[in-house]
Amino acid sequence: MNFMELVQARRSVRAFADRRVEPDKLRAVLEAANQAPSAGNLQAYEIYQVTEPRVRAALARAADQSFIAESPVTLVFCANPGRAARKYGARGRDLYALQDATIAAAYAQLAATELDLATVxxxxxxxxxxxxxxxxxxxxxxxxxxxxxYADELPSASSRRSLDDLVHEL
Ligand SMILES: Cc1cc2nc3c(=O)[nH]c(=O)nc-3n(C[C@H](O)[C@H](O)[C@H](O)COP(=O)(O)O)c2cc1C
Known part of the structure; x- marks a missing residue:
């Protein structure tokens, strides 16, 4: 798959097979996240890698979304506002740390797709x-x-706004 095919292939998956994720694949997903850009390269975010069933169940309850407990691994991306605030003040605290965490999570999603894994x-x-x-x-x-x-369902592609609607050309 080239990158454009990969982007098209990604789906939100909410049903997971009873199959472990190979450690090298998990590591590759985390390495991809770690390549994400971040404000001032401060990487103002943290990643939790959760395999402990008790904690995954607690996360599922916190989200009221039971499929979280059914995936073998759950990653939680957290902003670390203090890390960005040291250099960027309020903008770092309120915006950059959230953006850093968000971009890293997006990279992880795409890497997972490349490795035949599924996420939502x-x-x-x-x-x-x-x-x-x-x-x-x-x-x-x-x-x-x-x-x-690993996915236990094959969702079809969801719709998107047209570029005419989405893009504002000046
Ligand atoms: C910020 C954000 C929050 C989301 N929250 C949830 C959620 O809590 N539960 C869920 O099942 N999907 C959630 N989604 C997934 C979206 O529903 C999904 O990305 C969207 O419907 C498009 O489908 P696709 O990812 O298969 O292209 C979220 C996505 C984003 C970007």
Whole structure:
């Protein structure tokens, strides 16, 4: 698959096969995330790699989305606002750290697709409950939960706005 085919092939998957993710594949996904651009190259985000069933179940409850507990690995991308604030002040704290975490998670999703793995971006969750499940420091902000595994469904492509609607040409 070339990159454009990869982008087209990615789907949100919410059903996972009972199959482990090979450690080298998981590492490749994390390496891809680690190549994401970040403001000032500060990498103002953190990644939790969660395999412990008890914690995955807690994340599923925090999001009220049971498929999270069914994936063998769950990645949680957190913004680390303090890391960006040191150089960029309020803009780093309020914007760049969130963007850093978001871009890294997007890279992880695409890398997973390349490796025949499946993910879905989970953004609807109770932040405090997720932080507690991770025992994350109070100033880190969970941004995205990515359940990761082998797909047990083949979703069809979802629609997109037309470029005419989306793009504003000046
Ligand atoms: C910021 C964000 C939050 C999302 N939150 C959820 C979520 O909580 N649960 C879920 O099942 N999907 C969630 N999604 C996945 C979207 O529903 C999905 O990306 C969209 O419907 C397009 O489908 P596709 O990813 O298969 O192209 C989220 C996606 C984004 C980018």
């Amino acid at each position: 971006w989970v953004g609807a969750f109770d932040t405090a409950t997720v932080s507690a499940a991770l025992r994350a420091p109070g100033d880190w902000v969970p941004v995205a939960i990515l359940p990761l595994g």
